[in-house]
Amino acid sequence: MFFTTKKAILASILLLLAVAAAIGLYFWEIPTTKNTTSSTSSKETAMIEESKPAKPTVEEQLKTIISDMTLDQKIGQLFLARVPETNQIEDIKTYHLGGYLLFGRDVQNETTESLTKKIASYQEAADFPLLIGMDEEGGTVSRLSQNENILKEPFKSPQAIYQADGLEGIKTDIDQKATLFKQLGIHIGLFPVADISTDTNSFIYNRTIGLDVEGTSQYVVEVVKELNKNHIGSTLKHFPGSGETQDTHTEIVRDTRSLEELKKNSIPPFQAGIEAGADSVLVSHNIVEAIDKHVPASISPKIHEILRDELKFNGVTMTDDMDMNGLSDFISQEQAALSALKAGNDMILSSSYQKQIPVIKSAVQSGDYPEAQLDESVLRILTWKHKLGLISLN
Structure with missing residues (x-):
């Protein structure tokens, strides 16, 4: 009986020891098991992340868009066209225009509401969002100022604002313009004027800030x-x-x-603006003899080489209005746009796009105007549109 009881007690003790050992081993191994699982999960996650394709850059996504565009659509993007008197909607669809530039006649008798609707109708007709522009330097060049329904008090010239309130006044003026532009659906006002003029008799004087090189650059x-x-x-x-x-x-x-004078007293404000992040540069129709004495600046490759190579400008270059006599008396409208593009412009300001676009298309098809150069210009324009919120990407 004693031995039986003893054996039973011993068996019970051994059983308890075995259970205790098992429990201890279980708890001892729990942290190890958890760490191993966590480490494995981290490695697996890292491997999965590495296997995922990198998100395409903005440039890559825009290039994909361009690769899907027709030749007609790409050429159309190069035109910031003056709004025609007739067939405004039809021309957007037919020529796949990149943008519309509004003038005084386009806002005459309009209200803020009606002009907003008109601009919206242009956008609805477009394959790709339009860049809507309006010359709103202020003072003598202000299209909206012609309509009291839209602007109770005309925008003053930068010079008048600066003389009254300095650069803070200039900033306030721009904020006011920006608010109105956004309400109407306008994206660019074609300013600032970076020309330097201190001669009150000069034709350009009233459109400038009226200061020297340093003052104009700061402005x-x-x-x-x-x-x-x-x-x-x-x-x-x-x-x-x-x-x-x-x-x-x-x-x-x-x-x-002279070239020395240009580099000292004319180009610095442009360089300052480019370094500050300017989106576009409009090229004049002047024949600048020190750089290219043969053709107007707007159709001169040498002028554009200075912009790209010396000033390192990577944004959109555009011509002044093609209809101005400084160019139209020099070269035919049919050939002017093609010459401007071949010289290095990305965008053409034109009323004659109907007869210029076929010439450009023929030049691309024949290889006279390389499609690769066309694509570069379209990429700059779409990049600008994306920056302004007109093109949404993933």
């Missing part, structure tokens, strides 16, 4: 920064600077200044 930088802050496109004009020459609206103009 341009502040305007570009303020426009960027407001997500409104900036345009430096009229490269490489008008100086105190005549008006290319009315005649062929030759700029006889």
